[in-house]
Amino acid sequence: MSKQTVFLVGATGETGESILRALLDDGSFEVTCFIRTASAHKPSVQRLKDKGLKVVFGELSDSTENLANLLVGIDTVILSIFAFDVGVEASLIQAASMARVKRFVPCGFGTPCPRGGVMALRDLKEVVHDQIFTLHLGYTIIDVGYWYEISSPRVPSGKFDYAIMVPRNKVIEGGTAPNMLIAKKDVGAITARIIKDDRTLNKRVYVCGDILTQNEINSIVEEKTGEKLELTNETTADVRKDLDQMNRAVQDDPSNLAHKYRLSNAQYNLSKYVRIDNTPEIAEYLGYIDGRKLFPDYVFQKFSDFVNDLAAGRVQRPYPHVSL
Amino acid sequence: MSKQTVFLVGATGETGESILRALLDDGSFEVTCFIRTASAHKPSVQRLKDKGLKVVFGELSDSTENLANLLVGIDTVILSIFAFDVGVEASLIQAASMARVKRFVPCGFGTPCPRGGVMALRDLKEVVHDQIFTLHLGYTIIDVGYWYEISSPRVPSGKFDYAIMVPRNKVIEGGTAPNMLIAKKDVGAITARIIKDDRTLNKRVYVCGDILTQNEINSIVEEKTGEKLELTNETTADVRKDLDQMNRAVQDDPSNLAHKYRLSNAQYNLSKYVRIDNTPEIAEYLGYIDGRKLFPDYVFQKFSDFVNDLAAGRVQRPYPHVSL
Numbered sequence: 278m279s280k281q282t283v284f285l286v287g288a289t290g291e292t293g294e295s296i297l298r299a300l301l302d303d304g305s306f307e308v309t310c311f312i313r314t315a316s317a318h319k320p321s322v323q324r325l326k327d328k329g330l331k332v333v334f335g336e337l338s339d340s341t342e343n344l345a346n347l348l349v350g351i352d353t354v355i356l357s358i359f360a361f362d363v364g365v366e367a368s369l370i371q372a373a374s375m376a377r378v379k380r381f382v383p384c385g386f387g388t389p390c391p392r393g394g395v396m397a398l399r400d401l402k403e404v405v406h407d408q409i410f411t412l413h414l415g416y417t418i419i420d421v422g423y424w425y426e427i428s429s430p431r432v433p434s435g436k437f438d439y440a441i442m443v444p445r446n447k448v449i450e451g452g453t454a455p456n457m458l459i460a461k462k463d464v465g466a467i468t469a470r471i472i473k474d475d476r477t478l479n480k481r482v483y484v485c486g487d488i489l490t491q492n493e494i495n496s497i498v499e500e501k502t503g504e505k506l507e508l509t510n511e512t513t514a515d516v517r518k519d520l521d522q523m524n525r526a527v528q529d530d531p532s533n534l535a536h537k538y539r540l541s542n543a544q545y546n547l548s549k550y551v552r553i554d555n556t557p558e559i560a561e562y563l564g565y566i567d568g569r570k571l572f573p574d575y576v577f578q579k580f581s582d583f584v585n586d587l588a589a590g591r592v593q594r595p596y597p598h599v600s601l
Numbered sequence: 602m603s604k605q606t607v608f609l610v611g612a613t614g615e616t617g618e619s620i621l622r623a624l625l626d627d628g629s630f631e632v633t634c635f636i637r638t639a640s641a642h643k644p645s646v647q648r649l650k651d652k653g654l655k656v657v658f659g660e661l662s663d664s665t666e667n668l669a670n671l672l673v674g675i676d677t678v679i680l681s682i683f684a685f686d687v688g689v690e691a692s693l694i695q696a697a698s699m700a701r702v703k704r705f706v707p708c709g710f711g712t713p714c715p716r717g718g719v720m721a722l723r724d725l726k727e728v729v730h731d732q733i734f735t736l737h738l739g740y741t742i743i744d745v746g747y748w749y750e751i752s753s754p755r756v757p758s759g760k761f762d763y764a765i766m767v768p769r770n771k772v773i774e775g776g777t778a779p780n781m782l783i784a785k786k787d788v789g790a791i792t793a794r795i796i797k798d799d800r801t802l803n804k805r806v807y808v809c810g811d812i813l814t815q816n817e818i819n820s821i822v823e824e825k826t827g828e829k830l831e832l833t834n835e836t837t838a839d840v841r842k843d844l845d846q847m848n849r850a851v852q853d854d855p856s857n858l859a860h861k862y863r864l865s866n867a868q869y870n871l872s873k874y875v876r877i878d879n880t881p882e883i884a885e886y887l888g889y890i891d892g893r894k895l896f897p898d899y900v901f902q903k904f905s906d907f908v909n910d911l912a913a914g915r916v917q918r919p920y921p922h923v924s925l
Contacts, residue, residue: 404717410717
């Protein structure tokens with residue numbers, strides 16, 4: 278049987294590198310990495326070439342014809358691009374349709390959430406879905422919950438600080454909202470499973486490794502480290518106030534990326550802890566199927582195991598170049 | 602077991618009267634009809650009262666609190682309002698959430714179609730869905746294809762003219778596109794089944810009575826009547842030209858309802874005959890489940906039986922007050 282051909286956009290990004298690793302580990306995929314021309318000389322791109330990977334260069338804003346030429350013979354396109362860039366892939370979607378790509382996996386890999394003003398990043402993604410659907414292009418939308426890597430509080434000893442991008446020491450609304458969580462490495466591994474399976478074609482699929490409240494997360498961290506966490510409490514009113522402030526900050530200075538991150542974080546807080554959108558129940562309510570049931574043999578890392586890794590210095594801080 | 606309480610908005614409309622009849626025939630529902638205050642003295646409303654039905658008056662623009670008061674104790678809300686009015690129900694959706702309504706059936710009852718510029722009426726409906734989802738309100742979205750009542754060509758003898766709103770004598774792109782079709786009376790009957798079933802809660806459901814191309818429709822009509830149809834041919838270019846013309850006409854005179862109907866008809870033509878959206882395959886692609894499989898014992902009228910009714914003078918012309 279010939280290998281499934283995958284065209285991966287964003288292979289050097291946070292989620293993309295997890296996907297690339299899993300596709301290569303699996304062994305049944307022939308991967309082409311699409312890299313922006315401007316990034317051609319980055320060390321991360323050189324590393325792809327050093328591995329003998331097929332790398333093609335271009336821009337997502339290239340003409341549909343040019344992109345379609347790159348997609349000849351491709352079975353599956355996977356996008357894992359910078360969240361705030363979602364929306365630039367319209368030409369690639371047209372090209373995928375033109376080149377008869379069988380399955381388009383848009384940039385998802387986040388938390389389920391209704392459309393229409395709750396989370397700006399979700400609304401961007403849904404417009405991309407419309408573009409796919411309008412072309413009757415085969416698709417799989419994959420959402421995975423929130424990464425373990427950005428779900429942990431810091432501990433007083435500072436031993437987690439090397440890997441903590443956003444310390445989660447604010448306990449929101451009593452810390453009782455359940456949330457779907459996942460290890461970043463499992464995002465890639467389960468994506469490799471999902472795109473090999475016909476049951477996931479033209480479906481929204483959710484998966485997660487654990488479902489925990491903030492209180493449960495904090496208990497696990499305290500138990501594993503023996504440290505007493507320093508926590509503060511936030512109410513819904515605090516979350517909404519933060520959201521209003523960040524909305525204004527982004528309006529005042531739309532080019533400020535740190536403000537965008539903080540606004541996005543505030544929207545996540547509302548969705549995850551106040552609205553409680555990031556659960557299997559809401560995912561299914563929104564039309565997703567349960568990927569855990571489709572792949573019962575796949576063993577996701579549990580959050581408690583992730584904390585072992587965190588304590589042992591084995592976790593990589595996400596987005597090393599971004600400070601919030 | 603107590604009866605399911607249904608709050609029906611649009612009971613005197615085309616689809617609404619089919620739904621009301623089916624709910625009453627079924628016998629297991631307690632129906633409240635919501636009527637616009639301005640329509641209180643219409644004969645059609647008096648007929649509802651004469652049947653002993655519970656009728657409440659208000660406006661969909663009323664405050665959420667007032668509407669929520671009307672919804673106390675209601676299990677299911679069904680909206681079947683004038684298609685161009687879709688979008689006015691935001692307050693009712695909030696009210697349904699406030700009153701803990703178990704299932705909200707938004708105004709659907711049309712053809713499946715992707716969102717994002719193909720059909721204006723679909724895009725209006727999808728924004729309503731967003732409002733429902735944002736509240737985590739229980740829902741069932743029901744689509745049924747296109748009515749038999751507006752799918753027939755006229756015959757030269759004129760014997761169908763009493764019931765034909767839009768004669769379908771233009772054969773588009775060779776007449777080979779399959780379309781899901783349904784008798785209007787079946788829309789109500791299957792809706793009654795759907796809202797009694799837990800399997801349809803928080804789902805998009807499609808049903809249809811027949812799947813036919815224009816050529817198949819025309820063969821059935823010729824065979825049943827013994828008349829030779831007078832047909833003309835239209836290409837995709839004709840459909841797009843018509844669409845452009847009607848878009849301009851609506852832009853020039855947004856208050857002209859006939860233009861809106863014709864624009865909508867042109868969008869339907871593109872979706873049904875050029876894009877071929879109105880099929881079970883595309884419905885499932887868009888996330889709908891197949892209501893025919895859920896209710897295998899329900900016998901939908903076939904289009905050929907409908908043509909018997911049409912020939913026998915037993916069909917009512919839809920929208921008797923609208924001329925195109």
